[in-house]
Amino acid sequence: MPELTIGELAERSGVPASTLRYYERHGLLHSRRTTGNQRRYAEAMLRQVAFIRASQRVGIPLAEIGEVLEFLPDGGAPTPQFWARAAQCWGRAIDERIAALQRRREVFSACASCGCLTFGECALVA
Amino acid sequence: MPELTIGELAERSGVPASTLRYYERHGLLHSRRTTGNQRRYAEAMLRQVAFIRASQRVGIPLAEIGEVLEFLPDGGAPTPQFWARAAQCWGRAIDERIAALQRRREVFSACASCGCLTFGECALVA
DNA sequence: CTCAGACTTAAACCAAGGTTCAGGTCAAGC
DNA sequence: GCTTGACCTGAACCTTGGTTTAAGTCTGAG
Numbered sequence: 001m002p003e004l005t006i007g008e009l010a011e012r013s014g015v016p017a018s019t020l021r022y023y024e025r026h027g028l029l030h031s032r033r034t035t036g037n038q039r040r041y042a043e044a045m046l047r048q049v050a051f052i053r054a055s056q057r058v059g060i061p062l063a064e065i066g067e068v069l070e071f072l073p074d075g076g077a078p079t080p081q082f083w084a085r086a087a088q089c090w091g092r093a094i095d096e097r098i099a100a101l102q103r104r105r106e107v108f109s110a111c112a113s114c115g116c117l118t119f120g121e122c123a124l125v126a
Numbered sequence: 127m128p129e130l131t132i133g134e135l136a137e138r139s140g141v142p143a144s145t146l147r148y149y150e151r152h153g154l155l156h157s158r159r160t161t162g163n164q165r166r167y168a169e170a171m172l173r174q175v176a177f178i179r180a181s182q183r184v185g186i187p188l189a190e191i192g193e194v195l196e197f198l199p200d201g202g203a204p205t206p207q208f209w210a211r212a213a214q215c216w217g218r219a220i221d222e223r224i225a226a227l228q229r230r231r232e233v234f235s236a237c238a239s240c241g242c243l244t245f246g247e248c249a250l251v252a
Numbered sequence: 253c254t255c256a257g258a259c260t261t262a263a264a265c266c267a268a269g270g271t272t273c274a275g276g277t278c279a280a281g282c
Numbered sequence: 283g284c285t286t287g288a289c290c291t292g293a294a295c296c297t298t299g300g301t302t303t304a305a306g307t308c309t310g311a312g
Contacts, residue, residue: 007288013245014252017289018271026269036278038289050243054250058234062269080241087238094231101227105220108184112213115206117176119139124180126140131309133258143259144301152299162308164259188299 003032003040013049020049028052028066044077051078051086058090059097129158129166139175146175154178154192170203177204177212184216185223 010017023029024039029048031039048069055065068086072078078086111117111124119125136143149155150165155174157165174195181191194212198204204212237243237250246252 005288016271019269021290022270034278036289037291038278046245047243050245050248050251054237054243054248056269057250058230078243083241083243084238087234087241091231091234091238094227094234098224098227098231101220101224104184105217105224108213108217108220111180112210112217115209115213117173117180117204117209119172119176122176122180124183125176131258142301145299147260148300160308162259163261164308182299 003042004045006031006039006041009041009045009049013046013053015049015053023049023052023062026062026066028062028069047077048072051083055086055090058094060090060093129168130171132157132165132167135167135171135175139172139179141175141179149175149178149188152188152192154188154195173203174198177209181212181216184220186216186219 004012006017006020009015010020013020020029024031029045029052031041031045034040051069052062052065055068056062068089072082107123111122114122116122117125130138132143132146135141136146139146146155150157155171155178157167157171160166177195178188178191181194182188194215198208233249237248240248242248243251
């Protein structure tokens with residue numbers, strides 16, 4: 001199994017190398033180092049980067065993604081079971097955001113027709 | 127009609143004075159200056175601050191609020207007509223965000239059951 | 253007139269999620 | 283062995299929506 005340099009991982013994942021280094025600084029990725037201090041990745045890391053990007057896509061902050069990644073067996077790719085459990089979490093997170101937005105929409109509709117904009121009375125400005 | 131100092135406007139609106147200055151720097155508010163260079167506001171400004179906060183509440187970025195405020199007659203409070211038109215805009219903006227989130231939810235549901243997470247194929251990571 | 257408290261400014265700092273840069277090192281092809 | 287491109291680090295910079303701080307000025311009550 002050939003290892004990937006950071007440039008190769010960047011190209012194959014579409015994620016800039018600067019971003020991969022950023023993720024590593026923040027504990028979302030880990031890498032083996034060569035004797036010359038350069039990063040080397042197993043191909044499985046590609047899946048882990050995919051997991052991070054997919055999670056970001058649905059609006060999960062990096063810190064939270066990092067917490068979930070702590071449950072990954074060291075150096076292993078995300079397993080189907082791992083993905084299934086994470087997907088359940090992320091799904092609930094999206095649903096909550098949709099619900100919050102819809103509640104806000106209702107408040108706004110009521111206030112839009114009232115138009116008072118009075119501090120201390122209007123739900124939109126208080 | 128008595129004028130308000132920035133501290134009074136801050137207290138009556140619940141918006142910190144530092145934030146009011148910040149809004150002014152970014153063109154969302156204007157003030158008269160005393161001979162000693164202190165800010166003075168007409169009471170009508172309270173309504174304008176309310177408009178800004180209400181707009182922020184529904185997720186409109188300050189830059190966009192500022193653009194809309196350009197249509198206000200100089201120094202005047204937001205009229206009911208002004209609010210009605212702005213409210214229509216903001217309502218559409220919320221609806222779009224809800225719709226975008228729901229589309230994302232659908233993509234996610236499909237991908238969550240697939241779980242491939244493959245770059246270039248999966249809609250969640252590509 | 254004096255003095256406390258409110259006001260002024262510019263500049264630095266915060267969160268998140270990065271990008272860019274300078275200066276230096278590594279790896280690989282010839 | 284040399285050269286070139288890829289890589290390394292830390293630091294600075296970016297956006298948005300502010301807050302905090304320092305140093306100095308104004309206003310109004312007594």
